Amino acid sequence: MEPNSSFFFFFFFFLLPLGHCFALQVNLTAGNELIEKVCQHSPHSDICMASLRTDPNSGQADMEGLALIALKVAHANATDTSQHIAKLLNNSTLDPFIEQCLTDCSEQYLDAVEQIEDSLVALTAKGFHDVDAWVKAAIADVDTCEQGFKEKPDYESMLTHRNIIFKQLCNNALAIIHDLQ
Numbered sequence: 001m002e003p004n005s006s007f008f009f010f011f012f013f014f015l016l017p018l019g020h021c022f023a024l025q026v027n028l029t030a031g032n033e034l035i036e037k038v039c040q041h042s043p044h045s046d047i048c049m050a051s052l053r054t055d056p057n058s059g060q061a062d063m064e065g066l067a068l069i070a071l072k073v074a075h076a077n078a079t080d081t082s083q084h085i086a087k088l089l090n091n092s093t094l095d096p097f098i099e100q101c102l103t104d105c106s107e108q109y110l111d112a113v114e115q116i117e118d119s120l121v122a123l124t125a126k127g128f129h130d131v132d133a134w135v136k137a138a139i140a141d142v143d144t145c146e147q148g149f150k151e152k153p154d155y156e157s158m159l160t161h162r163n164i165i166f167k168q169l170c171n172n173a174l175a176i177i178h179d180l181q
């Protein structure tokens with residue numbers, strides 16, 4: 001290798017990537033500060049920060065970008081719970097009351113998913129009041145799901161943990177959206 005080409009080799013394969021890493025590092029740090037700042041006002045700041053960081057774009061996102069990510073995380077979670085309920089319902093030996101509750105929850109989660117989808121569209125149009133109303137409607141859906149199991153004593157909801165986590169994700173998104181207004 002001539003001295004010249006080894007310099008270019010060094011430059012392109014070592015210095016240049018290093019430079020990229022450094023810029024990325026700077027930006028990740030900046031983004032993480034914003035994540036900490038927006039999650040300060042959320043009622044579950046640890047879950048808020050952890051959930052926003054699952055998105056690879058959160059480091060570079062601004063406030064509105066973080067609000068979008070928060071809604072997307074809530075959407076993914078509700079979709080996951082929808083599928084989980086469908087699996088629970090695929091059981092021929094289910095107790096009829098539990099089957100009814102799960103069928104209701106299945107509809108409520110489908111509605112919650114739609115509310116979050118509408119909220120995502122509204123957020124990109126800066127329709128903050130719509131986002132607020134629709135995310136709250138999604139929370140109400142999941143409250144109704146949880147409430148259903150309480151209509152008969154001696155029954156327990158098998159969705160309590162999922163319902164709580166989804167509501168926390170929604171409340172985190174709401175806190176960020178309130179900061180945007």
Ligand SMILES: *[C@@H]1O[C@H](CO)[C@@H](O)[C@H](O)[C@H]1NC(C)=O
Pocket residue numbers: 023024026027060
């Ligand atoms: C960090 O990201 C922002 C937006 O993506 C960009 O404008 C800025 O130049 C980046 N900073 C560095 C140091 O790369």
Ligand SMILES: *[C@@H]1O[C@H](CO)[C@@H](O)[C@H](O)[C@H]1NC(C)=O
Pocket residue numbers: 076077078080081161162165166
């Ligand atoms: C949604 O939250 C529940 C409860 O924490 C969890 O079990 C599930 O894996 C989550 N799903 C997604 C896609 O985030």
Ligand SMILES: *[C@@H]1O[C@H](CO)[C@@H](O)[C@H](O)[C@H]1NC(C)=O
Pocket residue numbers: 087090
């Ligand atoms: C329903 O459950 C059966 C066995 O429990 C399984 O073989 C089947 O794939 C399931 N169907 C769906 C749609 O998940």
Ligand SMILES: *[C@@H]1O[C@H](CO)[C@@H](O)[C@H](O)[C@H]1NC(C)=O
Pocket residue numbers: 091092093094095
């Ligand atoms: C079906 O439901 C019964 C009663 O709730 C439960 O004991 C059983 O584990 C369930 N079966 C499957 C495959 O989930």
